Amino acid sequence: MEDARKSQLDTVQTIINQEMVRMNDFIYDGKQYAPEIKFSDAKNGNPKYTFGCDWNSGTGENYKNLIIFDLSVFKTTELPFIVHDSLIFKNIADLPIDKIMQLYVNSGKQVFISFDKHKAFTEYTAKTVYDTRVIELHSDGGELFGWSWAKKTENESGEVPSEDDEK
Numbered sequence: 001m002e003d004a005r006k007s008q009l010d011t012v013q014t015i016i017n018q019e020m021v022r023m024n025d026f027i028y029d030g031k032q033y034a035p036e037i038k039f040s041d042a043k044n045g046n047p048k049y050t051f052g053c054d055w056n057s058g059t060g061e062n063y064k065n066l067i068i069f070d071l072s073v074f075k076t077t078e079l080p081f082i083v084h085d086s087l088i089f090k091n092i093a094d095l096p097i098d099k100i101m102q103l104y105v106n107s108g109k110q111v112f113i114s115f116d117k118h119k120a121f122t123e124y125t126a127k128t129v130y131d132t133r134v135i136e137l138h139s140d141g142g143e144l145f146g147w148s149w150a151k152k153t154e155n156e157s158g159e160v161p162s163e164d165d166e167k
Helices: 002-028 059-076 094-105 123-132
Strands: 036-041 047-052 081-084 110-113
Touching: 002 036, 002 059, 002 094, 047 059, 059 081, 059 094, 094 123
Parallel strands: 081 110
Antiparallel strands: 036 047
């Protein structure tokens, strides 16, 4: 049983790592190391894994690695969609984000991203986000339901109504 599990994990590890190398090479023109996932057993016999790049543990690198991992699993499985929040893009350099946008567009599957301040990125990324958007939200009436859940109503704001308001 353990040999079958190890064999399966070795296969999954190889497939994901090979895809992460392909995607990382696309993003960085083959000039940077790709993240790796390694499955093994802990001392107590339970399975464990390590992930990332031992040589770079910066925030931007970690978020880029997460995107590459997600896209690799996305491409090599039947997952129908992925979702990425704008937070993971903030510490990644602009040119890698352009390449990540290309990977999203060319995935052939649905990719949902929350992307704020798209004009803070390159023209390519801003245009890709704008051209492929399904919904665009903004304040002052452009919220999902036409109003902000975070804003207090006039009665909740703590303002004391004037005598004119009560008439």
